[in-house]
Amino acid sequence: xxxxxxxxxxxxxxxxxxxxxxxxxxxxxxxxxxxxxxxxxxxxxxxxxxxxxxxxxxxxxxxxxxxxxxxxxxxxxxxxxxxxxxxxxxxxxxxxxxxxxxxxxxxxxxxx
Amino acid sequence: xxxxxxxxxxxxxxxxxxxxxxxxxxxxxxxxxxxxxxxxxxxxxxxxxxxxxxxxxxxxxxxxxxxxxxxxxxxxxxxxxxxxxxxxxxxxxxxxxxxxxxxxxxxxxxxxx
Numbered sequence: 757x758x759x760x761x762x763x764x765x766x767x768x769x770x771x772x773x774x775x776x777x778x779x780x781x782x783x784x785x786x787x788x789x790x791x792x793x794x795x796x797x798x799x800x801x802x803x804x805x806x807x808x809x810x811x812x813x814x815x816x817x818x819x820x821x822x823x824x825x826x827x828x829x830x831x832x833x834x835x836x837x838x839x840x841x842x843x844x845x846x847x848x849x850x851x852x853x854x855x856x857x858x859x860x861x862x863x864x865x866x867x868x
Numbered sequence: 869x870x871x872x873x874x875x876x877x878x879x880x881x882x883x884x885x886x887x888x889x890x891x892x893x894x895x896x897x898x899x900x901x902x903x904x905x906x907x908x909x910x911x912x913x914x915x916x917x918x919x920x921x922x923x924x925x926x927x928x929x930x931x932x933x934x935x936x937x938x939x940x941x942x943x944x945x946x947x948x949x950x951x952x953x954x955x956x957x958x959x960x961x962x963x964x965x966x967x968x969x970x971x972x973x974x975x976x977x978x979x980x981x
Contacts, residue, residue, distance in 0.1 A: 789968075789969075791971075796877070796973055796974075797973060798872075798874075798959060798971035798972050798973045798974050799959065799961075799969070799971040800971075801968055801969070801970075804968065814968070844911070846913065848913075848969075854901045854920065854963065856903055856915045856918055857969055859912065859913035861910075861911055861912055862911045
């Protein structure tokens, strides 16, 4: 089974802090994704990466950045956390075209 | 732009009965894939069923089946013989080309014993 590990299930940070969310995979998949999930809005794509050091903006990239220095690790960075970034964050990955994405367990992030 | 719409924020069904969750989508492409994901309270997103747009035959996985109407851009999920463990948020999703999933808003399914 594919294992997608997110570093924290719950995280509480303060406004203005720089926040790192980590995602690690145990497969050799190229494609990795970061989503945020909000009630009534479903999941929305923040950023994705096709390979090491490659990244592309999703639908809601503002206020976020990403890093992919190694194939197995994809980090989401909140440069200066704000209260409207309080949300559930989900990491996902996939291999070939048309195959379903595998998800981590999610990080519930609260910004106070 | 691709969009996915789930018009039922909440649904409930009696245990052992059948329920259908609705999903419509919009895309200009002819080649794409559709999915239903389940998210129980544990938060783990679990793939329920997958449909290739070029296949006319509706996908089936045990008690779960879809009604895929390509011309109408409709992709509903039918759950037969509902069980307590089916209670969850259900998300419809569309993927094409560059692997990006587009999700609907979700439907919360409650199973009444």
